[in-house]
Amino acid sequence: MSHTDIWLTIVFLALGTWLLRFSFLGLIGARRLPDWVMRHLRYVPVAVMPGLIAPLVVWPQATGGHLDPARLMAAATALFIGAYFKSVIGSILGGMATLYLALYLVG
Amino acid sequence: MSITGKTYWRGFRDGAPFILVIAPFGLLFGVVATEAGFNLLETMSMTVLVIAGAAQFAAVQMLVDNAPVVVIVLTGLAINLRMAMYSASLTPHLGKAPLWQRALIAYTLVDQAYGVSIAKYEAEPDMPLPRKIAYYFGVITPIVPLWYGSTMLGALAGSAIPDEYALDFAIPITFLALVAPALRSLPHVAAAVVSVLVALLLNGLPYNLGLLVAAVLAMMTGAKLEKWQGERT
Numbered sequence: 001m002s003h004t005d006i007w008l009t010i011v012f013l014a015l016g017t018w019l020l021r022f023s024f025l026g027l028i029g030a031r032r033l034p035d036w037v038m039r040h041l042r043y044v045p046v047a048v049m050p051g052l053i054a055p056l057v058v059w060p061q062a063t064g065g066h067l068d069p070a071r072l073m074a075a076a077t078a079l080f081i082g083a084y085f086k087s088v089i090g091s092i093l094g095g096m097a098t099l100y101l102a103l104y105l106v107g
Numbered sequence: 108m109s110i111t112g113k114t115y116w117r118g119f120r121d122g123a124p125f126i127l128v129i130a131p132f133g134l135l136f137g138v139v140a141t142e143a144g145f146n147l148l149e150t151m152s153m154t155v156l157v158i159a160g161a162a163q164f165a166a167v168q169m170l171v172d173n174a175p176v177v178v179i180v181l182t183g184l185a186i187n188l189r190m191a192m193y194s195a196s197l198t199p200h201l202g203k204a205p206l207w208q209r210a211l212i213a214y215t216l217v218d219q220a221y222g223v224s225i226a227k228y229e230a231e232p233d234m235p236l237p238r239k240i241a242y243y244f245g246v247i248t249p250i251v252p253l254w255y256g257s258t259m260l261g262a263l264a265g266s267a268i269p270d271e272y273a274l275d276f277a278i279p280i281t282f283l284a285l286v287a288p289a290l291r292s293l294p295h296v297a298a299a300v301v302s303v304l305v306a307l308l309l310n311g312l313p314y315n316l317g318l319l320v321a322a323v324l325a326m327m328t329g330a331k332l333e334k335w336q337g338e339r340t
Contacts, residue, residue: 001170005179006149009166012180014156017187022213024195025202036330038195043298043329044188044322049286050299051306051321052165052186056279058307071276078280082287088128091284092135092277099276 070102114238118245121227125219125250130257132160135277136167137261143167147262154258158217158251161285162186164278185322193221200228204240212240215247217254218285294336298329 057075059065078095081087108116133154140150145167157163162183169179193216201212223246228239290296302325309317 001144001173003146003149005170005176006145007152008176009170009179009183010149010153010156012176013153013162013166013183016180016184017157017159017162017190018214020184020187020191021194021216022210023191024198025209025213025216026194026206038192039330039333040326041188041192041195042333043295043326044185044192045286045289046295046299047302047322047325047329048185048188048318049161049282049302051302051318051325052182053279053282053286054303054306055310056168057283059310060276060279062275071279074276075279075283078283079287082284083290086288088284088288089131091287092131092280095280095283096277099280 070099070106073102074099111237111241114234115241115245118223118227118242119248120245121223122219122246123249125223126253128219129250129253132281133254133257134261134264135281136160136163137258137263138265139164139261139277140167141262141265143171145262147259150262151255151259155255157183158215158254159183159187159190160217160254161282164281168278182318185319189218190216190221193218193225196225197221197228200225200232200239201236201243203236208240212243215251217247217250219250220247292333294329294332297332298325301325301328 053075057071058067060068060071062068063071074095077098078091081094082091085091136154137150140153140163141147145153153163153166157166165186166179166183169182174182194213197212197216201209204212220243224243227242228234234242286299290299302321305321305324306318309320311317312320
């Protein structure tokens with residue numbers, strides 16, 4: 001990881017993110033998108049983020065890419081609390097607490 | 108106080124509870140970025156210029172993995188695509204605001220600001236434009252400065268946190284926490300399952316292509332199921 005890479009990432013990610021946020025509000029105005037486009041857009045968060053997380057959970061870097069029971073349990077706890085109680089903070093705290101407890105018990 | 112002023116403070120009060128979400132999340136980002144090797148200026152520049160927690164965490168993770176910058180930026184933008192939806196959804200309410208205000212609204216359009224504002228606009232669609240704008244800026248007033256501040260605190264504390272705290276796993280946990288509450292219907296769950304399975308199967312592909320394929324297939328799964336459910340009822 002070079003500092004040039006960090007700065008290039010910051011600049012382009014910042015510009016692109018602002019353009020995404022400005023897109024409709026700034027340029028398209030009040031025209032409506034076709035229903036089929038909206039229907040696909042609704043699933044963007046659940047289509048992108050789980051796929052991003054899955055390899056990190058199943059093959060964690062910290063264990064050299066080996067399946068780790070403590071991390072798996074922590075992920076399951078975070079998923080359950082988040083899905084069931086709809087609480088972002090509860091999910092983060094519950095997941096990290098499970099991770100620490102499991103690492104302490106399993107070693 | 109004018110009615111517009113009152114609406115601003117109403118927004119402020121409605122945005123304030125999210126301090127509880129933003130502060131720990133910002134703190135965590137500061138810590139994680141610093142642990143990954145960002146200096147203070149880099150961490151703060153990313154937090155101030157991007158203000159999108161999930162994409163920032165993903166970018167840091169991928170920088171650590173030495174992914175190419177193009178791939179990192181595209182992945183971050185894929186995560187932030189939902190913000191184009193927010194933008195579309197707010198346009199009927201705020202689309203007639205002056206350009207500079209729309210530019211500023213776009214800059215601060217984080218998940219919580221969108222969620223709180225759209226709920227208000229849908230409850231009171233006839234609110235005049237100046238009050239809708241005042242409400243929005245009220246909501247972001249407690250949220251945005253706190254995001255900067257908590258990141259800064261985390262960055263300053265970051266290098267003092269030892270490896271035993273397993274902060275490597277804070278990123279996946281935070282993503283899980285953000286996405287889990289969105290699993291509210293069968294199509295959402297099905298999309299998430301497809302995303303996970305395809306991403307794992309195609310994990311070996313270069314440039315994160317596996318994730319892009321997984322995301323497209325998952326979106327199609329969700330949209331198809333939703334349409335199918337709608338036709339059945």
